[in-house]
Amino acid sequence: MSIYCGQSETNNSLSCSEQVVLDLMEPLLNAGRTLYVDNYYTSVNLANLLLERKTHLVGTLRNRRKHNSIEIEKTKIRKGECIARIRDPGIVMLKWKDKRDVLALSTKHLNEMIAMPSRADPERKKPVLIMDYNNSKAYIDLSDQQKAxxxxxxxxxxxxxxxxxxxxxxxxxxxxxxxxxxxxxxxxxxxxxxxxxxKHIFEKHSSLAEPESQQKAHIDQHDLEQTGKRLRCTVCYENINAEFGRRDAQNKTPRTTWSCSTFPLCGLKKDEREVGDLSQ
Structure with missing residues (x-):
């Protein structure tokens, strides 16, 4: 993982997306691997840089990226159709239409189609590039879904x-x-x-928890004293906040000069605070 901390950390000759890919991939380059990325990272320039380091690039591509094929971007195609162009030696740019236009780039695929029949369209075909990309990116999509x-x-x-x-x-x-x-x-x-x-963490540390009988005895002991400062009653604030929200709790919570050494503000009623009834 790389944390973005501003443009000052990037190389002037490279964009931020290109720099982060090269930094993270540094230990894995020059070994004939294939890198699958989304459209934020994919570019012709990054594909050239990775090819120089014996690494393939496959990914979806954004419109109007630098060095994109203008012919590919402007050509209108019908559903199921596919066009492709070789932008640079070894770099294939492809456009395929399913429900919408899909623009992709690859340094290891050609403009090949594979049969993917369905009930609605028995003759449906799909680019091999798109199939490979979907199969490889599925693990990342599943991981993001589980984290959500x-x-x-x-x-x-x-x-x-x-x-x-x-x-x-x-x-x-x-x-x-x-x-x-x-x-x-x-x-x-x-x-x-x-x-x-x-559950395992709670069971492991349950021996450190205070027994329930000791907790009850600890709660029943109050030692009230006047602080000279009028502060919000903690219990009233929590009750109003839970029922009406934080703004009403800030405006409507009563204030008291009594505090408790066990609980910062024990939440006694006004007349009980004045008397100092410890039984409450």
Whole structure:
């Protein structure tokens, strides 16, 4: 993973998308591998750079990218039709129409079609490039889908906290889930896998928890004292916030000068605060 920290980290001769691909792929280049990317990264320039390092590139392509074939972009085709052009030696740019136009680039495919019959269209064909791309990207799409279930990041947290939480409770758990299924041959769902991990953590640390009897005795003990500051009652604030929302809780929560050493504000009624009735 590479964290984007601004244009100052990129090479002037390369775009941000090209730079991050080359940086992450550095240990894997010069070995005849094939890299599958989405349309944010795909470009003719990146394909040339990877070919120089003995690596193939396959990916969907955005319109109006630099060095794109204008003929491919402007040519209108009907559903099921496909056109292709060789942009540079070894680089094939392809356009195929299914429900909409699909523009793709590859350094290892030609303009070949494969039969994919369906009930609606028994003679339906699909480019081999698109089939290979879909089969290879399916693993990434599935991984992103599994991370989206019960996602821990929430609105309002700092970006670096969100990154840490995503790595620990998103990416790491998905990888652990894949490894667990591979080793145990247990086809457990990702949600159940997460529940089992949480349950195991609680059981492991249950000995550190305070017994329920001690918790009740601890709660029944109050030591009230006047602080001289009028602060919001904690219990009233939580109750109003749960029922009406944060804004009403900020405006309607009563304030008190009494505080409790056990709980910062014990939430006694006004007349009980003045008397200092510890039994409440």
């Amino acid at each position: 279930y019960n996602t821990p990041p929430r609105r309002g947290i700092k970006w670096y906290r969100k990154l840490a939480v995503e790595l620990l409770l998103g990416t790491s758990l998905v990888i652990a889930h894949v490894v667990y299924k591979k080793l145990t041959l247990n086809k457990i769902q990702i949600t159940e896998f997460k529940k089992d991990i949480v």
